[in-house]
Amino acid sequence: MERPDICMMNMANPDALFRRDVHERLDQLFALLRFRSVSADPASRASSRACAQWLCRHLARMGWEGRLLETGSLPVVFGLRRGKAGKPVVLFYGHYDVQPADPLKEWRGNPFEPRLRGGRIWARGASDNKGQMFAFLKAAETMARLGELGATVKIVLDGEEESGSVGLFRHLRKWKAMLASDVLMVNDVDMAPSGAPAVIMGLRGxxxxxxxxxxxxxxxxxxxxxxxxxxxxxxxxxxxxxxxxxxxxxxxxxxxxxxRKPSAVERRLAARSWGGARCYIKETGVAPVGGEKGVEPWVRSGFMxxxxxxxxxxxxxxxxxxxxxxxxxxxxxxxxxxxxxxxxxxxxxxxxxxxxxxxxxxxxxxxxxxxxGGAMKLDIGSPLARKAAAVLKEVTGRAPVFNWHGASIPVVGALAETAGAEPLLCGFGLAQDRVHAPNESFSLAQLRWGYCFAVSMLRYFSDSE
Incomplete structure (x- = not known):
């Protein structure tokens, strides 16, 4: 039985688009996950560069402009798909490097030989950030193939996010014109501790x-x-x-x-994203009692x-x-x-x-x-954040929350400032992904959410003036 022509499919249903080519996309993602692109390990330099070259070739196969930007250390992968004049310019940031896999003896298999088990992809980088990053690439590819990508899309894939983005920081000023954009999309973040989808309103430095x-x-x-x-x-x-x-x-x-102490509104919104002590203990095996006594966990992690x-x-x-x-x-x-x-x-x-x-x-x-890099904090009243929240609800079926993330992506604030772009941070990582730990994984459901969210947001930007 022939598959329906992608151009005949309803763009209002990104979920159907994801399911159509899921096996082909998984094969491509597995090829990406096999690269031992550990930026902190000098012994992995050749594998990291090979990973960057693979991504550059993949962008070319997608019909995009793709090239390596040399930094003096590991290269940055830059992709470009030109849109229509007068439409927004979207800059996407992700990274192809991963954390070391140590301790290897705790892995239930080779961390660089991906496996699909129980509806989850198991490999180093499955969640952070190759899986999430690849969901965006495939969404952008789909939009372009449909002829629906009116926005110009620029892609920056960092080879050293896990070790400080040294090369990218070094060249930001020189690449300012090339990076100029209206919106900076980042999916290298998690959903809320409660499991609800989240618009990230801040990152720590x-x-x-x-x-x-x-x-x-x-x-x-x-x-x-x-x-x-x-x-x-x-x-x-x-x-x-x-x-x-x-x-x-x-x-x-x-x-x-x-x-600065969080405002009353920030405290109230952040509290909604907290899953509760019982949920935290179930996931981590430890009570949330670290840090300053007498201060709520969501304040300690997001604002202190x-x-x-x-x-x-x-x-x-x-x-x-x-x-x-x-x-x-x-x-x-x-x-x-x-x-x-x-x-x-x-x-x-x-x-x-x-x-x-x-x-x-x-x-x-x-x-x-x-x-x-330092911390960054976004405007609660941003129309873009509100639009993203509406799309998150549509994609996941759950009411989203606004979350102040305790983690750091040091280069994001500097990248947004250099590009002149409003940041939009929405990702689909969960605590059970065990990023930075043995047995990292990412579910097919999370991969689908990331893809569908990116399709919907790119469609929104393409329809905007």
Missing amino acids: VIFLNVSLVGSRYDLHSGIHGGVAPNPAQGIGELLASLHDSCGRIAVDGFCEGV PTIEANGMISGYVGEGSKTIIPAEASLKLSARLVPGQDPNRCLRLIETHLRRKTPEGLKFRVDFKQAP
Whole structure:
């Protein structure tokens, strides 16, 4: 039986368009997911570049202009489909790099060999961001094939989002004219904790700081030297503990200066997106009791800064015991920032605090520091946000919420400013996707929602003047 001509299908039913070619699209997505495009791993550079080249060829097969923009590190993939004069220009941002797959032993299969099981795609990058990004590409391709894409669409696919978008940041000013647009669409975000679709009204900024404490020239015998030589591992613990007071408040002098409290309307809207403590415990296995005591979880995650330990390294961690005082200990920190905080200033304040708190006899060393970007906050009254909310309800069948996201996409604020575009952040990630963790996955339903949302929004822009 022949499939109906796509040009004869009803554009009011993007769901039917998705189902028509779903198997072909999955084959293409699986090919994309097989690339080990881990931007943080130098050993994956060749695979990352091959991934970018594959995307560039795929854009060409879609009938779009596609090229690699060299950055001095990993390339940015740029795509363009010119629309009609006088119609809006839509800029889409996504990324083709992924987080490291470690620890590999916890995966139920090869993280770079995608599998379809239980209605979900299992692979590193299935949700963050290859799956979500691919849903937009396929929606834009469908609109173009139908002859319904009146808007000009520009696509920017970052190769280093997971490691700070260094190359893209470096060239933003130079590419300003090329990126100029009216709307910036980003789907590298989640639905609300409650599972409701969400229009993201804010993102936190992020900074990174890796430090070490150095003691003796070599690991010491803990019996002979215990109680005499300073212990770097203990010192790292003391530094970490000094970052917060007993109520969970950040104890770094000046760090929270400039932080603005959410308005009553923002608090009310954010509360609707919270799924409740029971839902949080079911998903994560832990109670939502971190951060400052007495403050609601949705306020802590969306409107307040944090400083978190991401990892610690010191001493012997193998089987059995080894009685030593380690010569060195290291700590990896990240901090999430909110509007009113300057990333570089906050980075200096944390470093100064840690230097001042370094225990006697130990040497403090900064191994790495980076301030990729600050927070961003959108206008609650935006007509574009209201339109997106209406489309979300139509696509998912659920009432949407407005959510202030605790995560960060550092380059988005700078990209929107450079392009002169109004940001629109709507994605379909869920907590159960386990992004950044072993066994990442993305359901076919989420993929379909992302596709249908993009089709409907692109149709809206194409009908606009």
